[in-house]
Amino acid sequence: MDKDLIIALARAAGLDKAVADFPDDVFAAAQQAFGNAGAIHVPTDPADEPWPPMRAGAGL
């Protein structure tokens, strides 16, 4: 993964201080995230809804 892209994403999330003080942690975190997200077989059927669903009731 492109380090410049990781830094740009971290800065977009407001993590400038972490980028400056803990760059190795930022890169390690990005690798973790990309690895996990890529390991999921996301449903392709648009009708599949996430859990928990919205339920009408108290507060909604």
Next chain:
Amino acid sequence: MTELHWLTAAEATRAFAARKLSPVELLRALLARIEQLDPKLNVFIHLDADAALDAARAAEREIAAGHVRGPLHGVPVGIKDIIDVAGLPTTCHSKILLDNLKTADAVAVSKLRQAGAVILGKLSTHEFALSGPSFDLPFPPARNPWNPAHHPGGSSSGSGAGVCAGLFPLALGSDTGGSVRNPASSCGIVGVKPTYGLVSRRGVFPLSFTLDHVGPLTRTVADSALLLDAIAGHDPADPGSAPSTARHFGRDLMRGVRDLRVGFVRHFHETDMPANPEVTAALEDAARVLQAEGAELRNVTLPTLNEFAAVNRVILGAEAFSIHAPWLRARPGDYGQLTRRRLLAGAFFSAGDYVGAQRRRAQMIAGVNEAFRDFDVLICASSLDPASRLDDPVETARTYPRQARTPFNVTGHPAMAMMSGLSDAGLPLSVQFVGRYFEEATVLRVAAAYERGTEWHKRRPPIG
């Protein structure tokens, strides 16, 4: 009588009722043991002996007057330090919240007080119930009573180590990716993650809103049922709370398992993440015990452990980041390194990643529910290795994710871990039982039959 520090809650309350023991006598014995062993085990972040003594004296007066509140009246309980106790700080084992004094009890703690339990204090955890054992935090990590050079599992580390070492018979923990069942597995005790929403999380510092559970750690199955009875119940102020009326979780403990249909999720430990051979042998032994007791055992297939873990990590990472982002931006240096790395990962998940993980989760839930059309309960691995040494971060990092607990945080089914053997090195091995939603009584029924069929729950760690 058994040494006081090894009394279960059920045994203690029977002794109270028979006037053979008083809550103050029991508490004093436990305080002496805590004074002796806690310097070696680092179980407590905050021991509140004075408040506990006041509560024990009050319980003693009430019991003597015939006002017995229930089966936990006068019994000491330890509380993981992400769960609020009025008058004490909830530090989450972190520099970030060192001064986070709480003025109200979490709902689960409030229910324990109503039941007459004696709140002992706050227990070690991994920082914010995440990551792993660390030495760069304001408090040292808890240690395993079976071998203090090894970690006791986590994140409910102090809860597991303290129950195991006989510092208290009961503890509360939390479980987002296995954090009640991991210390239960590493310490050779009983840990129950109830159905999602069965126990209120109000007053518990959140890690991941849709994965967090609160549950009991005890030395026996019967005590887990008693503790769960005390803390379960609908709470309209917890958005995840279920309007369940499930109660009396110990009602079937003596029914045995004859004709129960048990699904063995062998692929978790055989092919998804091949287990340590000692773990595998102990699991096979556990399955044989249930068969010998009359259960019908067949293999069952669920989604893979690796994908369950990925779904858990994406959801947990995104939800935890939404909680911690302000601190990560302003004070990243105030987290321990392990926690900082885990939390920062949340910045790199897209909205699509999070929603995709939740959609896949729905399919996984459907898959596990489908399995429960053919089975009453599932048996599978919990930890795939014995606990690693605390001074070996590489081995800890290798073994920590090798576990089969996250599937049931993802799906919300009730799951419990308990001891299934001892490794050649003298460290506990474990087995996990899983049930249908709100059928904790069936899970505990199976666990009780397994407990009766083995001697593991009678083994004590070689400490003190």
